[in-house]
Amino acid sequence: MSEHDAIDLAIMRTLQKNGRISNAELAQKVGLSASACSRRLDILEKSGVISGYHARLSHKALDYKMIAIVHISLSGQFAKTLTEFEAAVRLCPNVLVCYLMSGEYDYILRVAAKDLEDYERIHRDWLSALPHVVKINSSFALREVIDRPNVGL
């Protein structure tokens, strides 16, 4: 594992805000020559510190206006049970986030839907069909207060 100095952090911070900046401009912002900057960026990408770049699309354009938080309990905590559940949940394209959790519920999901009707379909065709589920609890987001891609550096 490598150490990250101030320049690496500046590269990450800059690319977090503008992931499609040119290498030349990036180099200028962090105070390096283009070649040195390109090499450092290459290391950050290949080591997995920067795991990808993604366009952020306007919610309006995609019509996914509804976010649901879904708490799910399974019938047991056996490895096979968890594995089968996770394999199934990965197939649902509307599930943005899924965590195995400590506490009252086994999994927490963040699900995107176009509207309530769409969510009803997702719930019926996907969530209810997940294996080993004994309890599903859906809550709906009324407002998105924060949605940061990463921790503020």
Next chain:
Amino acid sequence: MSEHDAIDLAIMRTLQKNGRISNAELAQKVGLSASACSRRLDILEKSGVISGYHARLSHKALDYKMIAIVHISLSGQFAKTLTEFEAAVRLCPNVLVCYLMSGEYDYILRVAAKDLEDYERIHRDWLSALPHVVKINSSFALREVIDRPNVGL
């Protein structure tokens, strides 16, 4: 407001998966010449359909290995109460996501911490200090099963 055809959708889908792809490669993937692709992309960006590009940083690589899901209840649902809470929570850099919710709890937060000790600090210095909070419930992620930036188109 413009309509989006299959090519526009292909551009969005591609850039969602790889936001730093070159325009030449993007053009090839969607079946356009580089110039036509560049012009369409320009329109998508300037119209706000694509609102930005962001590098995705590995939380683990940055030593943020711990994700907590925090459920919070406030003392009331008055507009002033919500506004003050939201203004305060926005200041905490460790809060990645915050939704105002329907259901049992008022807010759900996703918080990144380096370790349990770090989370204890965040809880003490930030979360406990949020105004109008009457109940905080923290759960910890044991495993990240899915973390997608956007809905699969």
Next chain:
DNA sequence: TTCATCTTCGCAAGGACATTGCCAAAGGTT
């Protein structure tokens, strides 16, 4: 239908950019 108009494409060119090799400077170790 026919013509005018608007849109969007592909092609070409020149200007910008990314990458690689090579060498020098800085820092650490024996």
Next chain:
DNA sequence: AACCTTTGGCAATGTCCTTGCGAAGATGAA
């Protein structure tokens, strides 16, 4: 001091991005 490792800058070459221009297709009115 001598050596080794790391990392930056410069230069060159190949690639890429952008813009102007003309052509093809779509749209609408006479």
